[in-house]
Amino acid sequence: MTASDGAVDEVIGICFHGVGVPGPDLEPEAAEYFVSRDLFLTVLDAVAEHPAVDLTFDDGYVSDVAIALPALAERGLTARFFPLAGRLGSPG
Numbered sequence: 001m002t003a004s005d006g007a008v009d010e011v012i013g014i015c016f017h018g019v020g021v022p023g024p025d026l027e028p029e030a031a032e033y034f035v036s037r038d039l040f041l042t043v044l045d046a047v048a049e050h051p052a053v054d055l056t057f058d059d060g061y062v063s064d065v066a067i068a069l070p071a072l073a074e075r076g077l078t079a080r081f082f083p084l085a086g087r088l089g090s091p092g
Contacts, residue, residue: 010052011052011053011054012050012052012053012054013053013054013056014043014047014053014054014055014056015055015056015057015058016035016040016055016056016057016058016068017030017033017034017057017058017059017061018030018033018034018035018059018061018063018064019034019035019036019037019040019061019063019064019067019068020034020036020037020040020063020066020067021034022034022061022063022092023062023091023092025090025091025092026061026092030059030061033059034063037067040067040068040071041071044071044072044075044077045075047077048075048076048077054080055072055077055078055079055080056079056080056081056082057079057080057081057082058082059082059083059084059087060081060082060083060084060087060088061092062092064081064083
């Protein structure tokens with residue numbers, strides 16, 4: 001929420017793990033943590049005007065670059081990404 005002086009006094013965190021359809025190279029259990037592209041875009045549109053929302057992405061799936069980054073840029077939004085170092089360079 002934004003205080004009367006414009007400062008943010010409460011932050012709402014939204015963490016994504018993957019967007020769209022998981023690729024065939026990913027472990028099957030990863031699919032349950034993916035959200036559809038349409039739902040993801042709906043969430044971004046809903047939070048675009050709320051400075052108290054902190055967007056993060058865990059695991060470093062290719063969808064972060066292929067889907068999330070362009071959608072964030074189109075809306076002037078930023079996010080923090082937390083890729084798994086041990087999986088850098090792996091498919092998916």
